[in-house]
Amino acid sequence: MTQKEYVFLDGEYIDAQTASIPVQTHAFLYGTSVFEGIRAYYNAEDDSMFIFRMKEHYERIARSAKIMCMEMKYSVDELCDITVELLKKNNYKTDAYIRPTIYKKGCTVCPGLYNNPDGIVIFTCALGDYIDLTKGLSVCVSSWRRVEDNAIPPRAKIAGSYANAALIVTDAKNAGFDDAIVLSENGHVTEGSAMNLFLVENGKLITTKTTDNILVGVTRNTIIEMAKEELGIETIERDIDRTELYIADEAFYCGTGAQVSPITKIDNRPIGNGKPGPIAKQIQKLYFDIVRGKIEKYKKWCTSVND
Numbered sequence: 001m002t003q004k005e006y007v008f009l010d011g012e013y014i015d016a017q018t019a020s021i022p023v024q025t026h027a028f029l030y031g032t033s034v035f036e037g038i039r040a041y042y043n044a045e046d047d048s049m050f051i052f053r054m055k056e057h058y059e060r061i062a063r064s065a066k067i068m069c070m071e072m073k074y075s076v077d078e079l080c081d082i083t084v085e086l087l088k089k090n091n092y093k094t095d096a097y098i099r100p101t102i103y104k105k106g107c108t109v110c111p112g113l114y115n116n117p118d119g120i121v122i123f124t125c126a127l128g129d130y131i132d133l134t135k136g137l138s139v140c141v142s143s144w145r146r147v148e149d150n151a152i153p154p155r156a157k158i159a160g161s162y163a164n165a166a167l168i169v170t171d172a173k174n175a176g177f178d179d180a181i182v183l184s185e186n187g188h189v190t191e192g193s194a195m196n197l198f199l200v201e202n203g204k205l206i207t208t209k210t211t212d213n214i215l216v217g218v219t220r221n222t223i224i225e226m227a228k229e230e231l232g233i234e235t236i237e238r239d240i241d242r243t244e245l246y247i248a249d250e251a252f253y254c255g256t257g258a259q260v261s262p263i264t265k266i267d268n269r270p271i272g273n274g275k276p277g278p279i280a281k282q283i284q285k286l287y288f289d290i291v292r293g294k295i296e297k298y299k300k301w302c303t304s305v306n307d
Helices: 026-030 054-067 077-090 159-174 218-231 242-247 278-291 297-303
Strands: 006-009 012-015 033-035 038-043 048-052 096-104 118-125 135-144 180-182 189-192 195-202 204-207 235-237 248-254 260-266 302-304
Touching: 006 077, 012 077, 026 096, 033 054, 033 159, 048 077, 048 278, 054 077, 054 218, 077 096, 096 302, 135 159, 159 180, 159 204, 180 260, 189 195, 195 218, 195 242, 204 218, 218 235, 218 248, 218 260, 218 278, 248 278, 260 278, 278 297, 297 302
Parallel strands: 135 180, 135 260, 204 235
Antiparallel strands: 006 012, 006 118, 033 096, 038 048, 038 096, 048 302, 096 118, 180 189, 195 204, 195 248, 248 260
């Protein structure tokens, strides 16, 4: 018998099979919602589950909501409590994904954000690795450009802006690549289709600035901090030219979905020796130890579902 799952919809925990919104909902018609992707990691050895950096994700959704003229009906701490309760109800015995969304719920054909009430939905699902983290990714530079801050701001995680990501990853996949790296309108590197990017050059991490039309990733910030504290590796945030991609010693993606994903080819050019690099592998191992609550120093980032 399939286990019943719940979602949190506008103040209630309800059956996921019956949860719905009207077809005229503004967010559905115009993409006017903001969301987060949060992971929870299950440790079968002691039947424990940890939600990774949940508070930071909810702090970011609050910033996204502000940009989109949305009202937060719950505080960050309340959203954390709701999420823990939801995971307890769904009782996964595997890694899980959490998707909170704040959305414009008015039923109107006017695109405006004004006079338009806000709703919230949080759903969860079982989710493991959806990228092969061992073999390394072959990616291309996309012909599509990243949307600009003065168009649809990438620093807000807005559902409608993911049409940009959909075009990028679809064309990359259709051309035989695993994903794509995206340039800004001025020709500089931004990030992957829906994840941040790091290069390794001369033992240092290189990544784009927070003002370079990227989503400022929670995982990105995690890697910058832990690489310095645990591995003594400095991160430099600066503009990156396209041709730097081809001559980097290593490259990898990071994000809630991508986690830490080494890149071994860009535009059919091998990166380094064409295999996952040593620094990327070190960071990947450290990251998975941290998210599963195995390193005491970083348990501050892990919220237990079992407590």
